Amino acid sequence: MQVYHGKSVFGGIAIGKISVFSKKEHKEDLDKGLEKTKEGVFSKLARAVAGKSKVDEEVLDNLEEVLITSDVGVDTTVRIIERIEKRVAEDKYMNTAELNRILRTEITALLEENKSAGEENFSYEKRNGMPYVVMVVGVNGAGKTTTIGKLASKLKNDGKKVYIGAADTFRAAAIDQLAVWAERAGVTMIRQDMGSDPASVAFDTLRSAVANDADVVLIDTAGRLHNKIGLMNELTKIRNVMAKVIPDCQGRPASCPLSGARGK
Numbered sequence: 001m002q003v004y005h006g007k008s009v010f011g012g013i014a015i016g017k018i019s020v021f022s023k024k025e026h027k028e029d030l031d032k033g034l035e036k037t038k039e040g041v042f043s044k045l046a047r048a049v050a051g052k053s054k055v056d057e058e059v060l061d062n063l064e065e066v067l068i069t070s071d072v073g074v075d076t077t078v079r080i081i082e083r084i085e086k087r088v089a090e091d092k093y094m095n096t097a098e099l100n101r102i103l104r105t106e107i108t109a110l111l112e113e114n115k116s117a118g119e120e121n122f123s124y125e126k127r128n129g130m131p132y133v134v135m136v137v138g139v140n141g142a143g144k145t146t147t148i149g150k151l152a153s154k155l156k157n158d159g160k161k162v163y164i165g166a167a168d169t170f171r172a173a174a175i176d177q178l179a180v181w182a183e184r185a186g187v188t189m190i191r192q193d194m195g196s197d198p199a200s201v202a203f204d205t206l207r208s209a210v211a212n213d214a215d216v217v218l219i220d221t222a223g224r225l226h227n228k229i230g231l232m233n234e235l236t237k238i239r240n241v242m243a244k245v246i247p248d249c250q251g252r253p254a255s256c257p258l259s260g261a262r263g264k
Contacts, residue, residue, distance in 0.1 A: 019049065044066045045066050051072055059099070063081065064077055077109060083106040083109075085107060130246045131206070131246070132215065134218050136220055137235060138223060140171075145178050148181065149181025152187045152217060153184065153185040155216050156186055156187055160215040162188065162216050162217075164178060164217075165190050166189055168180070168221055169195055169198055172194075176239075199240075204221065206246055207245050231243075239240060
């Protein structure tokens with residue numbers, strides 16, 4: 001077993017609806033990184049309303065298409081469209097020049113409504129004196145390792161003592177990538193050699209976390225599809241082995257990032 005201790009603190013990344021900006025400059029870095037996405041959405045919007053003098057059904061249909069194709073999501077898109085339809089009905093007339101301003105206002109309002117609920121549901125407290133354990137699973141390239149790094153940073157900034165288990169012993173450089181995230185977050189990472197048994201890594205991580213009174217344990221796993229029975233059985237094995245250290249591990253949910261890059 002190899003223990004990797006991070007030295008520096010890293011913050012300023014958003015996870016889902018949770019705000020984890022520790023410093024103003026970190027938010028500025030994120031804004032800069034999202035600049036291309038922002039420009040893409042509003043350039044599409046400009047093309048969608050080109051030549052229109054007012055917001056009508058056609059403009060709303062075009063706006064709906066722009067939002068969905070920009071990965072805003074169907075449910076959120078519907079709510080935004082409904083809000084804009086209500087504003088159009090109240091104002092009787094709205095030209096397309098006002099649409100960008102109204103769109104920004106309504107999206108901001110929608111985010112504010114969801115903010116408090118998202119923060120209240122974000123809790124990784126110890127159970128029966130044992131660390132809260134999260135095993136992160138998902139398909140290849142979904143952003144599991146990146147999500148662990150972001151989450152570790154958030155938890156560390158919240159005053160939690162975090163341990164990371166590098167149980168993805170299959171993908172090339174996975175352990176080294178996770179080590180970089182651990183160093184940035186300033187948390188401890190438990191690792192073994194490439195090709196080691198993932199369950200063994202998880203066991204060592206939990207044992208070390210319990211011995212050192214950690215608050216949260218994040219277990220990275222190799223990417224896999226849900227229809228690969230052998231790989232899914234490996235996850236069961238990992239959970240069963242972790243239960244030897246923390247008995248109620250089997251009853252705890254796993255985290256499955258659909259897209260770590262988008263925070264889903």
